[in-house]
Amino acid sequence: MLVDSHCHLNFEQLSSELDAVVARAREAGVGHMLTIGTKLREFSGVRAIAERYDEIHCSVGVHPHEAESEAADVTAAKLIELSQHPKVVGIGETGLDYFYEHAPRTLQEKSFRVHIAAARETGLPLIVHTRDADADTVKILHEEYEKGPFTGVIHCFSSGWEVAEKSMEIGFYISISGIVTFKPADDLRAHVRNIPVERLLVETDSPYLAPVPKRGKTNEPSFVAHTAAKVAELKGLDPEALAAITTDNFFNLFNKIERKI
Template sequence: MLIDSHCHLDFPELSADEAGVLARAKGAGVGGMLSIGTRLDQFDRVRAIAERHGNVWCSVGVHPHEAKEEGQRSPARLIEAAQHAKVIGIGETGLDFYYDHSPREEQAESFRAHIAAARETGLPLIVHTRNADAETGSILEEEYRKGPFPGLIHCFSSGADLARRALSLGMYISISGIVTFKAADDLRAIVRDIPLERILVETDAPYLAPVPKRGKTNEPAFIAHTAAKVAELKRIDVSELEAATTANFFRLFTKAEQSECG
């Protein structure tokens, strides 16, 4: 069984065929999915999908792209939303200095509020980072000194130093279809060195479809291709990779019930 640890089932590319997406995922051996919140004003839609399906969970958060409009200065709203039984993570949050859709100071402020929510609730922090390795690592370390919190770097495409810094804080690293891309040799080298007990897999659907599905709308069923590549890099059987990443998911996302998978 595989778990898609990060997808966006509420995005129109997937929500238009919700039943089909979930059926294809089940057929591909995907037992559960974590659908990620990116805006608070759209969170009800994210939560509703999770409520309709036993093997779908959700997170609550504000993507760094949205920090200008919805950035959180306090963890209060996140903590309140996290009381719902289906909310098992905080985020996605973090820093994106590639697009800079929101001012960097507002991204950082919101990031810290999400960390406070993760610390308060005990739910894992889901971190997005792009072109901000040093700053992301520094904020995580500064905040961790104030009090520990669980978390992961999602859709990892950063350098080896951020991987090292995150792992040293006890965080997990989630690998997406990027690992199958032709130009991703640096990422593949890092994945080889990440301890198996700290790896998760994800689609980030509807984005980043893996080889051989490049150019198509990504969906949870396609996670099998990413898992196969990670298993190849780790020189283990796919079944061992599936078992490890599923165990890792439930070890990190302790609020999720494995009995709900199907």
């Protein structure tokens, strides 16, 4: 069985046919999905999806793009409160995005540190988004870790090696998306070869980043099988072995979930 460790099932491209999306995931051997919170004002919808299906859990958080629009609402206390729901198993996604900079960097950093405080307090994994912000991401993670440990994952990893290396130093996992199948992604494939398999997760980040051979289509959790196959090839493993390892890794990290697969 496979796990899609990061998807956005509340986004309209998927929510409009959610039963079919979930059915196709089951047929593809995807036994669990984690749907991700990006806005507190939309969190109730994310949580409702997780409540509706046994094999779906969710996270609560504010994407760095929303750090300005939700600045007044995102507090550690609020995240901790919302995380008490049994279906909420992670904090985020949060982090830094200097590629688009939809929010000022100062507000992104403030939000990031608030999420880290909530992750530390709850013991739930932190789900980190980082794009064109390698140095600051590493700096903040290590500064905060010195205040007290927390666990987490670098989601949709496509950064430089330092982000992987320095985050693994504090016990983080690295999640690989369909980008690893893209023709220009030679650097990422080299990094995947070097990441210990016991630190790897796989994801879709659907509805975005559909892997080869599904490029141009709306991504969905069933497509994680194509990403996993590429990662297995890079690691010199049978797809079944890679699926078993990454599934174990997922449940080791998101250990609030009662494992049924």
